[in-house]
Amino acid sequence: MAASLTLSFFLILLSFSASSGAGSIGINYGRVANDLPPPSKVVQLLKANGITRVKLYDTDADVLNALANSGIQVVVALPNELLSSAAADQTFTDKWVQANISQYHPATQFEAIAVGNEVFVDPKNTTQFLVPAMKNVQASLAKHNLNIKISSPVALSALQSSYPPSSGAFKSELIEPVIKPMLDFLHQTGSYLMVNAYPFFAYEANSNKISLDYALFKQNPGNVDSGNGLRYMSLLDAQIDAVYAAMSALKYDDVKVVVSETGWPSKGDSNEVGAGADNAAAYNGNLIKRVSTGSGTPLRPKDPLNVFLFALFNENQKPGPTSERNYGLFYPSEKKVYEVPLTAADASKAPANVSKNQTPAAGEPAASPSRGQTWCVANGKSAMEKLQAALDYACGEGGADCRPIQQGATCYNPNSLEAHASYAFNSYYQKKSRGTGTCDFGGTAYVVTQPPKFGNCQFPTGN
Numbered sequence: 001m002a003a004s005l006t007l008s009f010f011l012i013l014l015s016f017s018a019s020s021g022a023g024s025i026g027i028n029y030g031r032v033a034n035d036l037p038p039p040s041k042v043v044q045l046l047k048a049n050g051i052t053r054v055k056l057y058d059t060d061a062d063v064l065n066a067l068a069n070s071g072i073q074v075v076v077a078l079p080n081e082l083l084s085s086a087a088a089d090q091t092f093t094d095k096w097v098q099a100n101i102s103q104y105h106p107a108t109q110f111e112a113i114a115v116g117n118e119v120f121v122d123p124k125n126t127t128q129f130l131v132p133a134m135k136n137v138q139a140s141l142a143k144h145n146l147n148i149k150i151s152s153p154v155a156l157s158a159l160q161s162s163y164p165p166s167s168g169a170f171k172s173e174l175i176e177p178v179i180k181p182m183l184d185f186l187h188q189t190g191s192y193l194m195v196n197a198y199p200f201f202a203y204e205a206n207s208n209k210i211s212l213d214y215a216l217f218k219q220n221p222g223n224v225d226s227g228n229g230l231r232y233m234s235l236l237d238a239q240i241d242a243v244y245a246a247m248s249a250l251k252y253d254d255v256k257v258v259v260s261e262t263g264w265p266s267k268g269d270s271n272e273v274g275a276g277a278d279n280a281a282a283y284n285g286n287l288i289k290r291v292s293t294g295s296g297t298p299l300r301p302k303d304p305l306n307v308f309l310f311a312l313f314n315e316n317q318k319p320g321p322t323s324e325r326n327y328g329l330f331y332p333s334e335k336k337v338y339e340v341p342l343t344a345a346d347a348s349k350a351p352a353n354v355s356k357n358q359t360p361a362a363g364e365p366a367a368s369p370s371r372g373q374t375w376c377v378a379n380g381k382s383a384m385e386k387l388q389a390a391l392d393y394a395c396g397e398g399g400a401d402c403r404p405i406q407q408g409a410t411c412y413n414p415n416s417l418e419a420h421a422s423y424a425f426n427s428y429y430q431k432k433s434r435g436t437g438t439c440d441f442g443g444t445a446y447v448v449t450q451p452p453k454f455g456n457c458q459f460p461t462g463n
Contacts, residue, residue, distance in 0.1 A: 047071075052072055077115075090139055093139070112191075115133050143257060159242060165245055166225050191255075254422050274370060375452050400428040425439065
């Protein structure tokens with residue numbers, strides 16, 4: 001059975017991933033509520049849990065002052081209602097930057113400015129103002145010698161096609177007026193595209209077609225993209241790659257993606273399929289494990305995932321269905337919303353909840369995980385201490401045949417931790433008949449469909 005994480009261990013992983021060479025995790029701090037703790041206490045909560053990146057939906061003075069000298073990087077927002085003014089006159093953005101950014105800098109560390117939010121679905125039709133506003137904010141920042149990234153979060157509804165991921169394409173009516181100009185701006189300024197991606201919404205609408213395990217990063221057979229042969233082990237990876245494919249179709253292959261919002265509600269209405277505390281704990285916990293592997297998506301395997309979770313608190317004044325008010329990791333009382341009794345030590349030995357995607361060699365189709373030969377290898381980007389502990393477990397309690405990696409034996413060379421761990425992990429995996437959950441080792445291993453190559457060592461297979 002795939003294991004869930006305690007929120008405590010989840011936050012430890014959040015801190016780890018934020019400080020390691022893997023992907024990064026931040027959190028959205030929304031304030032559509034009348035019962036939240038004051039910003040000073042919120043900053044204490046963030047620091048107590050090792051959270052070093054936070055995203056806001058405005059530039060509230062009390063919040064920015066509270067974040068000063070905290071060491072927490074912040075993404076702020078210029079809201080949709082200011083886009084027309086920001087687009088029309090750079091004098092407006094000059095004053096906005098002075099009042100909301102420069103007077104707090106450098107005590108408050110600004111990572112980026114989100115100009116608007118999901119503008120393409122704004123009922124006030126502010127799309128035409130987006131790129132001019134972004135350019136004016138950029139020019140105003142330059143006047144103050146401030147090097148702060150500028151982007152704008154887009155919803156997946158901006159895509160005309162997203163399945164399979166290789167067919168990803170933006171809506172035709174958006175491409176020339178705003179998508180191309182925005183991507184050109186991001187390319188020229190070295191920024192990234194912010195994307196709000198929620199596997200929950202896709203699962204809720206298609207629960208008869210989408211596996212819950214696939215949506216929650218749990219062990220599952222995966223889905224092979226019929227367009228390029230890549231195998232997807234999670235719905236979020238597929239959603240992100242649909243965006244990458246859409247950008248690639250427009251020849252913007254060098255613009256990266258940051259997931260500016262993603263999460264899972266701990267409560268919902270009776271018709272909100274999948275909403276619940278157990279699923280929320282599984283999604284958020286497994287997402288953190290996924291990010292901490294350092295691996296990218298199948299289309300961008302070398303680009304680690306950078307994600308902002310939604311959200312820090314349950315917000316009692318958000319309109320809409322019950323789920324909208326129940327995305328938080330914490331109640332306003334600062335009590336955790338969900339708790340699963342599992343220690344960090346238990347989690348390090350837990351069966352696989354996360355799989356790293358493997359890109360097939362050029363010209364070769366991706367093999368189905370349910371048939372053919374598969375091997376288990378170490379993730380070389382894992383922390384050395386985690387990898388060593390997993391190797392020790394495999395060769396010890398796990399019962400793997402580690403004789404070939406002893407000094408002087410056939411697979412001792414190359415003498416590297418990744419190579420030795422890969423051999424041991426695969427020995428254990430084959431010994432267990434390649435069963436579900438037997439290639440994880442605390443998130444330090446993943447399944448591949450091509451024979452591993454470490455020197456002249458031959459890796460055994462169960463076939």
